[in-house]
Amino acid sequence: MESSASGANTSDANAIDVLAFSQEADVVAADPVAFLDRICAVYGLDYATYASIMPDGQIIGYTNYPEEWVKYYVENEFHTIDPVIQTAAKSIVPVNWRAISDDYTDSLVFQKAREYGIGSAGFSIPVRGPYGEFAVFSVTKDCSDEEWAELTTASIRDFQSIAVYMHDSVLRGHGLFKLLNKKPLSRRETEVLQWYARGKTQNDISVLTGLRPSTVTAYLQSARTKLNALSTAHAAARAISMGAILSD
Amino acid sequence: MIYVIDALNYHKAPTLLDEMHKLRARVFKDRLDWEVTVRNGRERDYFDDLNPVYLLHVDNDGKVLATLRLLPTTGPHMLSDTFPQLMDEEEPIRAATIWESSRFCVDTDILVGGDGPRGIGRVTGELLCGAYTFGQQVGLTHFTSAFDVIMHRVLRRAGAKPDLVGEKKMVGKVFALAGLFEISPETISDIRARCAVEGPVLASPTALLTAEARASDGAIGTSGAERALEIA
Numbered sequence: 001m002e003s004s005a006s007g008a009n010t011s012d013a014n015a016i017d018v019l020a021f022s023q024e025a026d027v028v029a030a031d032p033v034a035f036l037d038r039i040c041a042v043y044g045l046d047y048a049t050y051a052s053i054m055p056d057g058q059i060i061g062y063t064n065y066p067e068e069w070v071k072y073y074v075e076n077e078f079h080t081i082d083p084v085i086q087t088a089a090k091s092i093v094p095v096n097w098r099a100i101s102d103d104y105t106d107s108l109v110f111q112k113a114r115e116y117g118i119g120s121a122g123f124s125i126p127v128r129g130p131y132g133e134f135a136v137f138s139v140t141k142d143c144s145d146e147e148w149a150e151l152t153t154a155s156i157r158d159f160q161s162i163a164v165y166m167h168d169s170v171l172r173g174h175g176l177f178k179l180l181n182k183k184p185l186s187r188r189e190t191e192v193l194q195w196y197a198r199g200k201t202q203n204d205i206s207v208l209t210g211l212r213p214s215t216v217t218a219y220l221q222s223a224r225t226k227l228n229a230l231s232t233a234h235a236a237a238r239a240i241s242m243g244a245i246l247s248d
Numbered sequence: 249m250i251y252v253i254d255a256l257n258y259h260k261a262p263t264l265l266d267e268m269h270k271l272r273a274r275v276f277k278d279r280l281d282w283e284v285t286v287r288n289g290r291e292r293d294y295f296d297d298l299n300p301v302y303l304l305h306v307d308n309d310g311k312v313l314a315t316l317r318l319l320p321t322t323g324p325h326m327l328s329d330t331f332p333q334l335m336d337e338e339e340p341i342r343a344a345t346i347w348e349s350s351r352f353c354v355d356t357d358i359l360v361g362g363d364g365p366r367g368i369g370r371v372t373g374e375l376l377c378g379a380y381t382f383g384q385q386v387g388l389t390h391f392t393s394a395f396d397v398i399m400h401r402v403l404r405r406a407g408a409k410p411d412l413v414g415e416k417k418m419v420g421k422v423f424a425l426a427g428l429f430e431i432s433p434e435t436i437s438d439i440r441a442r443c444a445v446e447g448p449v450l451a452s453p454t455a456l457l458t459a460e461a462r463a464s465d466g467a468i469g470t471s472g473a474e475r476a477l478e479i480a
Contacts, residue, residue, distance in 0.1 A: 090255040092299055092320055094386050099453075100256075127344075128298075128323040156387030157345050164322055164344035186339050188413070214430035215411040218390050221343035225322065 015042050016158045020231030028166055029173030032062035039162060040064065043155055045139045046119060050166050051085065052127075052135035060170060069116040073109075082109045088126035088136035094156065097122035098145065121148035123156075125163040129171065137163035161221075161230070168228040185223055185244055192219040194245045197236040249451040250378030251306055251459055255299035260456055263463040264304055266290065267312040275353040283420045295319060295326065295350065303382065305375045306451075310462025313359060314375045316352040318382075321392060326350045327426055331394050334426040335414040341428065345389040349379060349429075352399070363444040373406050373443020378450050380439070383431040391429040396422040403427075407438035 036048040051061035083104040119142025127135040229235035269290035305314040325348040327340040410427025
C-alpha cells in the first residue's frame with residue numbers, strides 16, 4: 001500500500017486511493033462530471049469545477065454545480081468577470097476564496113453564486129499547462145470557515161494532484177492535443193515503478209534502491225504525473241501497457 | 249520576516265521586487281560571476297516572466313536580506329530548461345506537489361557571521377523555514393533545486409538535507425548538483441533548531457504594504473530617483 005509523503009495523515013492517503021480505485025482508466029475523458037461527483041463524495045465537498053482556457057480563448061469546463069447556476073453563469077458570460085478565473089490566470093498559488101473576497105467585494109459572480117446556493121467557502125487550484133493554456137480546479141462547500149480550513153489543510157496535497165491529473169486527462173481527450181508528447185520516465189522513475197509493480201512497498205523500494213523513502217515517493221509522484229495516473233497502481237498498469245516496465 | 253509575493257501581489261511590492269533583482273545581480277554577477285543577464289544593475293531571466301512566487305526576507309528598515317524563487321515542476325523551470333544535464337539528460341521530476349526553488353541568495357555584504365538576528369546562518373534558516381512553511385500551506389511534498397557544492401554545504405548545515413538526484417556536473421564555472429528536499433514538520437523543526445529560528449517567519453499578507461513603504465522610503469534618494477526616471 002503506497003503511502004503519501006510523511007506529514008500527511010492516513011485519511012489523505014486513503015482518500016486519493018479511494019478516488020483512484022473507483023475510476024477506470026480515462027474515465028475523466030469519458031465522464032468528467034461523474035469524476036467530479038466522486039471527488040465531492042470522497043472529500044465531503046458540495047461542488048467541484050474544472051475549467052481550462054486554451055491559448056485561442058476557447059473554454060473547456062466541467063462542473064457538477066446546479067444546472068440553474070450554470071445556465072445563469074453561461075448566459076451572463078460570468079467567466080469574463082469571475083475573480084476565481086482572473087486570479088488563476090495570474091497566480092500559480094492556490095487561492096482560498098475568502099482571501100480574494102476582500103479584493104472583490106463587488107463581485108457580481110460571488111453575490112449571485114450565493115443566491116443560487118453556492119457556499120462562500122471555496123478553494124481554487126491554478127494549473128499551468130505546457131501549451132500556454134491554464135486551468136483552474138475549484139472545490140466548494142457551504143460550511144463554516146473553521147470547518148473549511150480543516151478540510152482544505154487535510155486535503156490540499158490531494159487537490160493539487162487532482163488538478164494536474166484532471167487537466168492532463170482533459171487535454172489528452174481533447175482533439176487539439178492528441179499529439180501530446182508523452183514525457184518519458186527517467187531511469188530512476190522506471191526503476192522505482194518496476195519495483196512497485198513487483199509488489200514492493202515504499203520502504204522495500206527504499207532499501208532496494210538506496211534512495212530515501214521520501215525520494216521514492218517523489219519518483220512515484222513524478223511517474224504518476226508523466227503517465228497521467230491518479231494512483232500508482234494505474235501508473236504501473238499504464239507503464240506495462242506502454243512497455244515501459246515489465247509485468248510480472 | 250519572510251514575505252511571499254505572488255503574481256497577484258507583484259503590484260503591491262514594486263520596490264521590494266526591484267531590490268530583489270538588484271540583490272540577485274550583486275550576488276550572481278558581481279560576487280559569483282555566473283552567466284546571468286544583468287541590465288541596469290538588475291538580474292532577471294526568462295523564468296521571472298512565468299509568474300513565479302518570490303520569497304523575500306525583509307528587515308524592519310525594508311531592506312531585502314535574502315530571497316528565493318519558486319516555480320511548479322509541472323511547467324518550465326530551470327532543471328527542465330536550463331540544466332537538464334544535472335538530471336542525467338532525462339526528463340526531470342515533475343509533479344503537482346513538487347516545486348523548484350531557484351535564485352536563492354543572501355546579502356553577505358550587510359549580514360554578519362553566526363546565529364544572531366543579523367547572522368547569515370539565521371537569515372538563511374528563516375528563509376528556508378518560510379519556504380517550507382509556505383510549501384506546507386499550498387500542499388507541496390518536496391522542493392527540487394540545482395545548487396553548487398558550497399550551497400550544498402550551507403543547506404546541509406542549515407538542516408535542509410537534500411537527497412541528491414542525478415550527477416554532479418560542470419555548469420558554467422561551478423560544479424552543480426540537483427537535489428530533492430522533503431517538506432515535513434520534522435525538517436522545519438530541524439532547521440529552526442540549527443539556525444535559532446524562533447516564532448512565526450511568514451509575514452501576514454497585509455504586512456506587505458508596510459514593508460513596501462519602508463523599502464520605498466529607503467530607496468528614495470538613492471535608487472528611487474533612477475527608478476522614477478526609468479518608469480517615466
